[in-house]
Amino acid sequence: MKRIINFDDIFEQMKVIKAKDFSVEIGPLEESSLSQLLADYQKHRIILLVDENTHDCCLEYLLTTFTELENAEIVLLPVGEENKVMEVCFQVWQAFTEYGFSRQDLVINIGGGVVTDMGGFIASIFKRGMKFVNIPTTLLGMVDAAIGGKTGIDMDNFKNQLGTFNHPERIYIDPKLLSTLPAEEIFNGYAEMLKHALIQDKELWSKIKTIHSEDELTQEDVIYASVKIKTNIIEIDPKEGGLRKILNFGHTIGHALESYFLDKTPISHGHAVALGMCAEAFISWKQNRINKDEFLEIEKTIIASFPMISLDANDVEKVIQFMYQDKKNESGKILCSLLNGIGNCDFNIEITEKESGDALFHLSLLAGRAN
Numbered sequence: 433m434k435r436i437i438n439f440d441d442i443f444e445q446m447k448v449i450k451a452k453d454f455s456v457e458i459g460p461l462e463e464s465s466l467s468q469l470l471a472d473y474q475k476h477r478i479i480l481l482v483d484e485n486t487h488d489c490c491l492e493y494l495l496t497t498f499t500e501l502e503n504a505e506i507v508l509l510p511v512g513e514e515n516k517v518m519e520v521c522f523q524v525w526q527a528f529t530e531y532g533f534s535r536q537d538l539v540i541n542i543g544g545g546v547v548t549d550m551g552g553f554i555a556s557i558f559k560r561g562m563k564f565v566n567i568p569t570t571l572l573g574m575v576d577a578a579i580g581g582k583t584g585i586d587m588d589n590f591k592n593q594l595g596t597f598n599h600p601e602r603i604y605i606d607p608k609l610l611s612t613l614p615a616e617e618i619f620n621g622y623a624e625m626l627k628h629a630l631i632q633d634k635e636l637w638s639k640i641k642t643i644h645s646e647d648e649l650t651q652e653d654v655i656y657a658s659v660k661i662k663t664n665i666i667e668i669d670p671k672e673g674g675l676r677k678i679l680n681f682g683h684t685i686g687h688a689l690e691s692y693f694l695d696k697t698p699i700s701h702g703h704a705v706a707l708g709m710c711a712e713a714f715i716s717w718k719q720n721r722i723n724k725d726e727f728l729e730i731e732k733t734i735i736a737s738f739p740m741i742s743l744d745a746n747d748v749e750k751v752i753q754f755m756y757q758d759k760k761n762e763s764g765k766i767l768c769s770l771l772n773g774i775g776n777c778d779f780n781i782e783i784t785e786k787e788s789g790d791a792l793f794h795l796s797l798l799a800g801r802a803n
Contacts, residue, residue, distance in 0.1 A: 447656045449663050453670070454599040456579060456663060458656050461567075461606045462497060469565065469602060470500035477537040478504040479528070481551040483511045486543040486569050489612040494542065494567075504540075505531055509547060513701070514694060516546050516585050518594065524554050535559040541600075544570035544617075545577030545701060548600075549592070552583030556598040566600045569609045571621025571649065572702050575628070575658040578603050580666050580679075589694050590757045591687045597671050605659070610650045618646040619737050620702025623682075625649070626733065627709060628661040631678045634775030636661070641733045677760055677779035681769040682709030684783075685791065688754035692747070699741070706738040710798070711791035715783055716771040718790070726774050731798070740799035748792045752785055 447458040457464045470478065478501060482491055487508055495501050507527055510520065539562050541551030548566045555564035568578035584595025610618065622643070629637035636657050643649055662679065669676035686701075686708025693699050699707075710731055717727035743751065760767045760780075766788065769779045 447652060449656075449660060451663050451667055453581065454601070454603060456603045456605060456659055458605045458607075458652055458659065460608065461494075461604055464604050464606075465602065466565075466604055467498060467500065470498060473538045474500070477531075477533055479531075479533060479537060479539045480504050480506045481509065481524075481539055481541045481543075481547060481554070482506065483509045483543050483547050485511055486547065490542055490569055490609060505533075509543075509550065511546075513546055513586070513690075513698065516550050518585060518587065521550070521554055521557075521585060525558055528554075528558055533558070533562070535562050537562060538601075539564040540567060541565070541578075542567045542569060544568065544573045548573055548578040549582070549584050549595075552581075552598060552600065553585055553595055556583050556596040561598065564600050566603045567609075568603070568605060570613060571610055571618050571655075572624055573621075574605045574607075574610075574655055575621055576624040576662065578605075579659060579662055581670065586691075586694075589691045590754070591691055592759070593757070605655065607650050607652055607655060615646055616700070618649055620700050622649055622737060623702040623706040623709070625654070625658045627679075627682050627705065628658045630709065630713075630730065630771060630774060631681050631769070631777035632661050632665070632775060633657070637774055641729070644737065672760075674779065678769050678777040680760060680779075681771065681777050682706070682712055684708065684755060684758050684760070684766065684768045685711045685751070685788065687758065688751045689741070691754045691757075692751045703738055706734050707741060707795055710734045710740075711788075711795055712768060713771060714791045714794050715768070715787050718787065719770065719781075721770055721772045721778070722774065726771075730771075730774070735798060735802075740795050740802055742799045743792055743796045748789050751792060752788050755788060 446463060449456040539555040541548045548568055552564055555562040566578040568574045581597050581599035583598055584592035587593040665676055682705045686705040689707055690704035713727050713730045716722045755766050765782050767780050768783045769777055770781045772778045
């Protein structure tokens with residue numbers, strides 16, 4: 433007979449972060465509250481939303497570990513950011529309708545940032561909102577994408593142009609799910625961990641800036657420290673009215689680069705954010721918000737793990753046009769989150785096209801040095 437875990441007991445067995453609108457449990461799924469949650473839905477339908485990767489690598493483990501999932505419906509999403517679009521959502525909603533799902537049923541998103549972003553959006557919209565749970569399977573998903581209640585899809589190559597604020601019921605982070613990932617995927621998550629440290633935790637920055645091992649990055653205590661920074665900020669500002677905007681450090685330029693390369697040779701979200709942090713740290717230095725030594729320390733750390741890119745004048749102009757579509761902008765001005773020393777960050781800082789262009793050309797200079 434399967435043991436049902438009392439949620440109150442989880443606090444002694446798991447690393448648990450309990451926020452106002454959601455909770456995050458970090459540790460083995462078998463020791464989490466997932467069995468109890470599934471038992472609560474025994475009279476309803478459960479939908480497992482997976483992509484091709486998690487279908488092949490994670491689904492069997494979940495189905496054999498949790499007997500409550502034996503009758504779950506499985507909905508398969510195509511892999512890749514290029515598929516995080518409305519057309520795919522419509523296909524899933526049509527499937528939900530054909531299966532006869534109701535708003536009382538539960539969606540479980542199992543995958544990386546694309547799956548949790550898109551799955552949360554799909555659940556939030558269908559019949560004005562279904563409950564959903566996130567089980568991130570990438571480091572980037574665990575420390576960033578699956579947490580915070582932002583759901584979204586892309587439109588016309590613009591990142592997350594359509595979306596909602598809607599928190600999952602719970603988020604389950606089991607580091608052993610990372611064992612199937614290639615090193616590149618682990619370092620995508622590292623970019624977001626570096627961001628969390630740079631914007632709010634100088635001590636964590638000192639601890640993780642020299643990490644170059646996947647094993648070190650996937651330790652529970654390192655993941656917990658990064659998740660805790662994000663959840664603390666979200667508790668203060670759940671809908672990005674102010675402080676939460678610092679979580680976008682590296683993303684104004686990073687998202688623009690990711691969007692620009694989407695229909696060329698796509699770069700991963702983590703790689704784009706790393707490039708964006710390098711560029712925005714450059715602007716922070718030029719605006720005298722950080723000193724040169726701090727900037728060079730950040731640059732050295734990012735270069736050690738992420739390749740730089742070459743951009744010509746035409747590329748730079750187009751990337752800047754993508755920056756004008758950033759959701760944080762106001763009154764036609766590009767607004768950015770910039771560092772105010774390592775471990776501190778300011779938001780709603782206007783940056784000019786010249787500053788942006790100089791930062792992007794600096795990335796090209798770094799790429800040239802590497803070659």
